[in-house]
Amino acid sequence: LTTFTDEAKIAFDTLMERTGSLVTPSLRLGVTGLSRAGKTVFITSLVHNLTQGGRMPLFEAHATGRIARAYLQPQPDDAVPRFQYEDHLAALVKDRIWPDSTRAISELRLTIEYQSASSWGRMLSAGKLSIDIVDYPGEWLLDLPLLGKTYAEFSRDSFAIANETAHLGFAENWLREAADIDALAPADEMTAQRLARSFTDYLRAGKSDEQALSTLPPGRFLMPGDLEGSPALTFAPLPDLPEGSFKNGSLAAMMERRYESYKTHVVKPFFREHIARLDRQIVLVDAMQAINAGGAAVRDLERALTEILACFRAGRSNLLTGLIQKRIGRILIAATKADHLHHESHNRLEAIVRRLVDRAAKNADISGAEIDVLAMAAVRATREATVNQNGDTLPVIVGTPLKGEVIDGDVFDGETETAIFPGDLPQDTQAIFEQPEFSPQDRAREAPIRFVRFRPPLIKADLDGIHLSLPHIRLDRAMQFLLGDRLA
Ligand code: GDP
Known part of the structure; x- marks a missing residue:
């Protein structure tokens, strides 16, 4: 039997636990971008520079000496894989190789202890901020428009895009296979698998290192995460679909069911459980690769950016109704790898990204969030x-x-x-x-710029054997925009 004092103690402990979590305020920072945009390198360098006290003159709280310390802590979400910071750092610093890129969602909690800038703030605030960094593939965001499309509409749109000149070269094989298919023939697992495979091959071919086509959903076909091979990903668009519902037991009916299940079990939970909780977002873009591939790739990047930004307009998009209530306060769009250019070109790179973003943000009809643009190198290799x-x-x-x-x-x-x-x-x-x-x-x-891939830089260790922080270009400006106001 619990006595009155026991119960009071339990109630008190529960209250302390609750308020305890309120005492350390937290901020969820989403890090995204299409594959190879530089997410892994960005997070690794950000954490390393913060925990090792790197050179960050434009990050005010650090520059003025108000950050007492920054350290990693267990993340709050047990079901999300941890961002493997230590492995990525060892690759960069010890082996001087680029770390393994993002393939699925992961998370890391970084806690900063700081002194508030105002004496008033010093009295009020505990001077601690936990930043939950959430790394996820930008490809997954491209799925949002699917929520507003039936399977027939998705099929029609996919064929239309595949027949555009820029895509035709990659899509030929899939188009040829699809042309022989009778959508109303009895469902057959082998046919479904074959079509899903050649459709996926087409989507991936357009996204190889050489090419820079970037805009095609379904996102998990490009970045399956842990869903590789599952039935939810074993579907593909079918040609010449009739109006209305499909015959029971037909291939079209089977594909439609899987498409709907992809939306319900993959796309919606991702938006509801992850995107909906973000406070800040950085979107990394590899503008240089697109610029080097030509105008079509740049326009394609603009289209991808429009679709990505549309995911952050909670409250304005019907597709997001019921999935996301909260609005993201700040979005930074950063062109990465600026160390491939001489600094005289950094402002031009920024101007190009600003242009891309201006049009994309207008098309995405995004307002309410503060948006900024930046050319940076999370790790400076030159x-x-x-x-x-x-x-x-x-x-x-x-x-x-x-x-x-x-x-x-x-x-x-x-x-x-x-x-x-x-x-x-x-x-x-x-x-x-x-x-x-x-x-x-x-x-x-x-192409206007010459793109040579460099090894990560050589980082010397100090007398205690601790590696000095990773050099960067304007990473501190990114931190100031994303975190500065919360450390005021
Ligand atoms: P992710 O797919 O978005 O996680 O991309 P990564 O962070 O793995 O970066 C992809 C590749 O881009 C790396 O392997 C590097 O070759 C290159 N890269 C990323 N960031 C930088 C940077 O700041 N400077 C340089 N020189 N290369 C970078």
Whole structure:
């Protein structure tokens, strides 16, 4: 039997537990972007710089010495995999290789102890903020429009896009297979698997390193996470679907059921359980890869960005009704890998991204959130220098090209440093949208910038053997926008 005092104690403990979690305020920061945009590298560098006290003059709370310490803590969501920070850091710093990229959702809690800037704040606040960093593939956001489409509409739209010139080359195989299918024939698992496979191959081919087509759902076909091979992903669009409902037991009926189940069991829970809880969001874009592939890829990136931003307009989109109530307060769209350019081009890169975002944000009809744009490098793999060539001084970048990179016929061994002239971005941002398409072979010669992949930088350890923090470009500005006001 519990006595009155026991019960009072239990009630008191429960209250303390509850208020205890209120005492440490938390902020959920979403980190997204299409595959290889730089999410893993960004989170690793952000955490390393914060926990190791990196060089961050533009991050006010740090620059003024108000951050006492920052450390990792167990994350609040037990069902979400942990972001493997230690492994990624070891890859970058010890092995000097780029870490494994994001393939599914993961999370990490970073707690910052700080002193409030005002004396009033110092009295009121506990001076602690927990940041729950949520890393997830941007491809998953591209599924939102599916919530508003029937299976027949999804099929019709997929065929229309596949027949566009930019897609036709990749889609041929799937289109040929699909053309022989009778949608109303009896359902057959092998046919469903075959079609799903060739449809997935088409979506993935457009997204390879060489190509930069980026906008096609279903997102899990590109980034399946732990759903690889499950029936919810074993469907594909079918041609020439009749109006109305499909015959029972037909292939079309089976595909339709799976499509609906994908929406109900995959897409909706993702938005409800993860996107709905975010306070801040950073969207990383690899604008340079798109610029180097030509105008079609840049326009494609703009389309992807429009669809991504539309996911954050809670309260305005019918598709999100009932899934998301809360609004994201701040969104940062950051072009990554700016260390591939000389700093004279950083502002131009930022102007191009601003242009992309302005149009995308208008098309996505997003308002209410504060939006900013930035060109940055979460990890700076190069340094700048100048070389004299025929009496001219040229700005160059110096770094160690990855093993196997070929520059002017020389194959690099991953150990040798070299200087390259990276090229200039055009001043006229519109020109980027109107470029012709550059084939992978022609890019080195014709694209405006020269894109060489470098190894991560060599980071020295101090006397205690602790590695100095990762060098970056404007990562501190990103932190200021995303976190600064919460550490005021
Ligand atoms: P994710 O798929 O979004 O997680 O992308 P990653 O973070 O794995 O980055 C993909 C690749 O882009 C890396 O393997 C690096 O080659 C490159 N990368 C990402 N961030 C940077 C950066 O700040 N500087 C440089 N030089 N390369 C980067």
